[in-house]
Amino acid sequence: MKARVTVTLKPGVLDPQGKAIEGALRSMSFEGVHAVRQGKVFDIEIDGEDRERARATLGEACERLLANTIVEDYAIEIAKTP
Amino acid sequence: MKAAVILFPGSNREGDAARALRQATGQPPAMIWHADHDLPNRTDVVVLPGGFSYGDYLRCGAIAARAPIMRAVASHAARGGLVLGICNGFQILCEAGLLPGVLMRNANRQFVCKFQHLRVENVGATFTRGYAPGQVVRFAIAHGEGNFEADDETLKTIEGDGQAAFRYCNADGRVDEASNPNGSENNIAGVFNSRFNVLGLMPHPENLIDPLTGGVDGRPLFEALAA
Numbered sequence: 018m019k020a021r022v023t024v025t026l027k028p029g030v031l032d033p034q035g036k037a038i039e040g041a042l043r044s045m046s047f048e049g050v051h052a053v054r055q056g057k058v059f060d061i062e063i064d065g066e067d068r069e070r071a072r073a074t075l076g077e078a079c080e081r082l083l084a085n086t087i088v089e090d091y092a093i094e095i096a097k098t099p
Numbered sequence: 100m101k102a103a104v105i106l107f108p109g110s111n112r113e114g115d116a117a118r119a120l121r122q123a124t125g126q127p128p129a130m131i132w133h134a135d136h137d138l139p140n141r142t143d144v145v146v147l148p149g150g151f152s153y154g155d156y157l158r159c160g161a162i163a164a165r166a167p168i169m170r171a172v173a174s175h176a177a178r179g180g181l182v183l184g185i186c187n188g189f190q191i192l193c194e195a196g197l198l199p200g201v202l203m204r205n206a207n208r209q210f211v212c213k214f215q216h217l218r219v220e221n222v223g224a225t226f227t228r229g230y231a232p233g234q235v236v237r238f239a240i241a242h243g244e245g246n247f248e249a250d251d252e253t254l255k256t257i258e259g260d261g262q263a264a265f266r267y268c269n270a271d272g273r274v275d276e277a278s279n280p281n282g283s284e285n286n287i288a289g290v291f292n293s294r295f296n297v298l299g300l301m302p303h304p305e306n307l308i309d310p311l312t313g314g315v316d317g318r319p320l321f322e323a324l325a326a
Binding site for chain 1: 110145157158161165194200201203204205207208246248249282
């Protein structure tokens with residue numbers, strides 16, 4: 018199974034990198050862009066067919082390593098099997 | 100006083116930490132590889148040095164915090180043993196849950212590398228008993244991610260219980276926004292855990308132990324461990 022974990026900063030947490038990127042976009046004349054926030058994406062392959070179990074495993078992985086839940090939120094998507 | 104310095108891939112201040120410990124205790128610390136599972140018997144103080152463990156991959160200190168040796172460090176802390184994390188070591192201790200809060204990218208987006216005045220906030224702990232209350236010291240700072248953040252409730256506990264060990268200040272000891280190099284909440288430069296046997300700080304006391312390199316304000320911290 019393929020899964021994608023997205024980790025983003027919680028609302029209100031200062032994101033200097035996002036601000037710098039936003040400044041660069043403006044300087045490149047991308048009009049109307051604002052509130053840029055940078056996050057992380059993890060593409061993960063996981064053995065087995067049990068989607069709920071995979072979700073639980075990845076949830077624990079997020080809690081224990083992939084995200085720092087003091088300042089970050091995470092979302093887990095399991096790809097639809099073909 | 101038996102000291103151990105933990106060496107992670109990407110640590111680079113372990114030599115400085117070892118030198119400060121040797122100067123204060125008269126004997127060299129044990130250097131312990133991160134993949135080891137045990138600390139030497141009768142270790143009194145564990146030091147996590149500065150650097151860029153695992154190249155700061157994922158988040159600063161995140162991967163090092165899950166290294167095998169960190170279980171032994173956590174057990175040592177749980178027994179009341181002393182643990183000191185400097186710079187990247189501070190980041191590792193926060194990621195490991197041994198200290199509250201988290202270190203974020205500096206608010207001004209700049210890597211800061213300079214001398215910095217600090218006010219010693221709580222001299223009741225083993226680490227800080229060599230200083231006078233409110234003493235202003237000058238340490239070196241060198242970091243890109245030293246912006247200490249914690250949620251409101253955690254911050255309230257830190258402030259209420261005297262867990263703030265050092266605050267960024269100016270030469271006169273005034274703690275204000277102008278003297279905050281990285282945007283840290285309440286100018287916090289170092290924090291204790293709730294039992295005061297674990298200390299993390301972004302500044303480098305181990306670099307201020309010799310007049311040749313700018314001063315000796317870091318010495319009392321290490322000498323207090325040896326006393």
